[in-house]
Amino acid sequence: MQDTPKKSRKCAEELVLLSESPYDTPNPFKALSDPEGLSAVGGDLKPERLIHLYQHGFFPWYSDPDPILWWHPLERCTLVPEHFHASRSLKKCIRHGEWTWRINNNFLQTIKTCSELRAQNEGTWISDEIIEAYSNLNRMGYAFSVEVYLNQKLAGGFYGVAMGNMFFGESMFSLLPNGSKVALWQFCQVANKLGIELIDCQVESDHLISLGAQMMSKEAFVANLQKYVTKPTSNAQLNQLASQNRTHLIEFKTD
Template sequence: MRALPQLHHSDAFPPTSEALDYPNGLLAVGGGLSASRLTDAYRRGIFPWYEEPQPVLWWTPDPRSVLFPERLHISRSLRKTLRKDAFKLSVDQHFEVVMRRCAQLRGDGLGTWIGDDMLAAYCDLHHIGHAHSIEVLNQQNELVGGLYGIALGRAFFGESMFSAETDASKVALVGLIDILSRGGFRLVDCQVESEHLNSLGAINISRLDFEELLAQTVDIAHDPGIWHLPATCGELL
């Protein structure tokens, strides 16, 4: 494996065409997790993924898993869950908690890819309006599912989701797509293919096509007033 570019505080990212084939999409190392570094990365389709306390690793895999809002697949069983109206919904009320739950339920804890530095950096993005969370609560007002990610222009970059009750994370995704559709968003970046995301309608596209989509979307502002949902999931149907 050839040596990775080592980024310092003000260094620009190398061209994404220089990303490694194996590991797929590894582009550079270092550079920190400032809000400006992160937004610059996402605008170019680059995201951080690493284990603290190691240096930050930056990735841009090819192909790229994406979900186009109009292609969301709601299965019969998920539609039944929505109709039962068993879950309550909220937006941006428990951002840090959602991040922590995503780490815990994946078995990573806060010492690996969602570590303390990642937590602080994405909470900073949340405070300035770039990062959002969708929260799913049961009838006892317990947080049982959710997701979080970054919204730039009319592209949403999904980071992680969790579910402590059946279908809770899927309900969060349906809520997210409701918001994005109202806001004229073009795509959800799902990063790397998984069977779970494919079952919900995600597909693979080339890195080049993905970057062309970003060029058409990240500079088109969306209305910040879209970030709300109905009180219960049944109203999403």
């Protein structure tokens, strides 16, 4: 499914100052090379703009007091759900204890936990403004959180945005060993059933690569965007699961 990475076509670089229109769209192939992937500045985090720019592969990433910065990297870290790699130690971890999972059990808690844990370490871009913006997307049925529990204790999770047959991961956390890995593994199993073809992990990390993620060229990523975000959306099915999970914990097992 993943195309062979190709060298992205060269265009004159430009940094776009976004207008008031939520449909203002920078050219992803004109993103700066330094800092790599920076495409636009300004605008706002209203739902219309966020949805539009996600559909074109841009994501906001900035820290206060900087203005809103929009990125479209030269290469993208992506994960095909069926290619998730579960190590032997992860499988062993799953077999011990009662693991359960939910979708949107507590979106606000999940995004705040991601913010707080990052702030304690390398710093966080998940500001109050970001929390409010993605909480709005959650209420509209675009943003989702996944939480996993070990023996009824919150172990880890992540949040992101679903559009068409794609999921755009934003941030994850672990409160117990392997918490975020278990959350992503379970979501990949659900994603397969719902027809989600690709998870955008944005920026490469050793952690994600060890779980089966691969780097994809900008041209291949844009082609996949055009193919998948226009397909019948999986949001309705995810929202249906979320509604069920508010009253039913769903256990899962491994072979």
